[in-house]
Amino acid sequence: MNQAVITKTLPLVEVHGVCQTYDKGSAGKLIVLDQVGLTLAPGEIVGLLGRSGSGKSTLLRSIAGLIRPSEGAITFEGTLVSGTPDGIAMVFQSFALFPWLTLLQNVELGLEAKGVSPAERRKRALSAIDLIGLDGFENAYPKELSGGMRQRVGLARALVVHPKVLLMDEPFSALDVLTAETLRTDLLDLWSEGRMPIESILMVTHNIEEAVLMCDRVLIFSSNPGRVVAELRIDLLQPRNRLDPAFRALVEDIYARMTARKDAPARDGVFPGTGIAMVLPRVSTNLLSGLIEAVAAPPYVGHADLPPLAASLQLEIDDLFPIAETLQLLRFAELAEGDIQLTPAGKRFAESEVDARKQLFAQQLATYVPLAGHIRRVLDERTNHKAPARRFRDELEDHMSQDYAEQTVRAVISWARYAEYFAYDEESDLFSLDNPT
Amino acid sequence: MSLWGVVETVFYLSQTLGWGDVVEAFSGGLLTLARVIVLIAVASVIWVPIGVWIGLRPAVAERVQPLAQFLAAFPANVLFPFAVIAIVATGASPSIWLSPLMVLGTQWYILFNVIAGASAFPSDLKEAASVFRLRSWTWWRSVILPGIFPYYVTGALTASGGSWNASIVAELASWGNTKLEAFGLGSYIAKATEAGDFPRVVLGTAVMSLFVTLFNRALWRPLYVFAERRMRLD
Known part of the structure; x- marks a missing residue:
């Protein structure tokens, strides 16, 4: 017994x-x-x-x-x-x-x-x-x-x-x-x-x-x-x-x-890696602006409790967190204690028209996503303003797995395209500054 | 159109050749068929396990795959004289020992397709097989063989088609003045070509096309359909 x-x-x-x-x-x-x-x-x-x-x-x-x-x-x-x-x-x-x-x-x-x-x-x-x-x-x-x-x-x-x-x-x-x-x-x-x-x-x-x-x-x-x-x-x-x-x-x-915030400054710690070697999630700009709008609108007006927000958007945390964390990376929002709060930039984004949004997005991208800034600088330096994406993927693969490198480059491409920060041509696998107008 | 072509051909051949020629071409065809079947079977028994072993190890597969593709593209008949010398030296029977030359260049299709199949085998199924501790024969029978089957069929189909064509150079191989012959449809066509005997070339080629087509219909196509229906991973 x-x-x-x-x-x-x-x-x-x-x-x-x-x-x-x-x-x-x-x-x-x-x-x-x-x-x-x-x-x-x-x-x-x-x-x-x-x-x-x-x-x-x-x-x-x-x-x-x-x-x-x-x-x-x-x-x-x-x-x-x-x-x-x-x-x-x-x-x-x-x-x-x-x-x-x-x-x-x-x-x-x-x-x-x-x-x-x-x-x-x-x-x-x-x-x-x-x-x-x-x-x-x-x-x-x-x-x-x-x-x-x-x-x-x-x-x-x-x-x-x-x-x-x-x-x-x-x-x-x-x-x-x-x-x-x-x-x-x-x-x-x-x-x-x-x-x-x-x-x-x-x-x-x-x-x-x-x-x-x-x-x-x-x-x-x-x-x-x-x-x-x-x-x-x-x-x-x-x-x-x-x-x-x-x-x-x-x-x-x-x-x-x-x-919950860790004791260390949370922002760069959201995604693994630091600087250009940060692994970025593939989150579409539609979802990003969608979440900003949802939080900006009543009943939340800039500050939302995550569980009801997730429920009202019918999202699970694996869907919601990457979006919210990307907003945090771009300083459009702050995450803490189960809440999401828009920053002044986030609020401005919510109130702006398409072109102003793109400009704002480009600014945040340049300042807070090191890889985007890095690619842009390389393009600016080159006389023909073109650079193969392969180059950056290789650079990333020194710090992360091939899949993560691919995912990260894809994420940056979709954000940069939206912000018209730089362009990418799939066929030739080239970054460039010529945005088709 | 094609029917008219058949009628034309039959009419053309009937003017110069008799039933004896047809019987000879067909019995050669049956013999070559037997060689193709046996050789593809032997090549499969050898290369399927090796291909699976390689394909499940990405680091190895990465190195071997280009090599297998190179070997498939390599003109195997360059090596035939060595076989001729060896057969003459050992006094072996050409009817049997010339045959392997037919798959010398084509067996690699089986290998690299099996490697591709094993490399593409889904990792969740690999994990399931491992968690439920499927081993030895159960693993081969229930897990990996069905998993690579569609790839294997593609490889074996290509290899068998290639072997039929290779029979023309393999069943009549020579080096200098030494000439070895294995009776079959391949040597029938090769001899007719050498002699500039146009009607027999046409007859031999027609019979070979017929055999290959029927063989594909009778064996490979049903296997293909079966693989598509049952083994497809989606």
Whole structure:
């Protein structure tokens, strides 16, 4: 009896001082995860919440044994993780079903790898399919199923191997709102009724409400580098009500923590890297001016609380934060404590006509986006006012990965085009100063 | 138009050639067909695993891919004399040992298509295979072979078409005064060309076109359709 109680409290997963760094070029390392620790005990659902680039998916993959952390240790039931341990299964954001296998074959696959006999395999797969509400579709191929049903298959495939720990990587974010909610509720029902053969769930999400709805504990990650900045216990009783004031207060609290200023001057720290080596998000100028207008307009008139703003714009944080942070980078707005406030420049932008907006945007771009200023200076210096984009991409690749360099250059191109700060020709891959008029 | 062309050709040939010639061309065709099938199968068994191994390692693939493409473009018949010398020296049967020359230049299509397929294999499926610890035969059968199948079909189709053409130079290979021959449609056409026997060149070419077309219809097209329908990753 006593023995049972003790084993119950032993953690399933322990993560100690895990760092994940990404070597790139002469500029040293990009730190994805910095000294992250967590424990996962039986009987709990834990959420890893953070913006994109906070390393939460990287951490999940390290626990799954898909990535070996650069530093630190991860154990599952006391044993160091190297390769996926027996007892851990995973559900993917993209479902990751094999399109050439039927639903039944997809579910049976993990059992086949475990060496379960064909008859037993079929029996267990059918019962998992039944549990997850997919009976009748056994012989369907994934592409015949809707997104929600595909994710149910992903869930059945994970449950059928009877894992102790279920890892879920943004399992509902590729689904429409309604389907996602149904699936969350079904999963919570199965969990609370104890009908799933699992002891613990660790899920990555960027959706604050989802985390508050499902988790017993939430770890909030900061970005660049990814660190655990806060840990919240959520003691609300299941089933939880999104409209409950206590629920709302928790959501609000998490928003505030996720936008809290660090002690260091936050502005250049918003995006990874400094100076021209800053990784920029691809945010269209339509979204930027759209958000400025939304915040400038009543009821916010220049100052908005993020949760209601996100709700009224029907955006999730992964959509809203890059826009807000780009505005912050351009000094059109300030972010703090879960609020967004327009700067004088932001207000002027909101009140201006198209041409004045472009001028203002160009000014902010020149002053606050080092890469844009750098490209412009090179163009100004050259007699023909042309420069290959390749050159800047190469320059960036000394500091960041190829994908990030590409994304950053794309971001600068779209902003500069809008501001008519400089032009870019896709065909020749050249920057130039000749704006077609 | 094309029907008229067929009628023209048949009429032209019937004036100079008899049924014996047709039988000879067709039996040569069957033999060459057998060679193509066996050789593509052997090349597949060799290059598919190697291509998968390379394709899943981006650093290696980056180096090997240009090499495979170079080898596919390299005129393989430059190397045929070496084979002739080796066959003569060892007294091996030309009917068998000239055959590999047919895929010497074309096997690379299989290799670089398989490499391309394995490189393009989606990372989420790779992760799923790894998380559910799919290994050895289960992994080959359920994960990677279906994953590269559309690419493999493209490569094997190109390789087999190329091998038919290569048979014309491979089944009749020479070095100096040494001449080796393997009976088949390729050597039939090669000999007719050498002799300036225009009707037999036309007959041989027509039979080869017929074999290639039927072979594509009977094997590659259905495989293509199947790959498109079942294996497509979207």
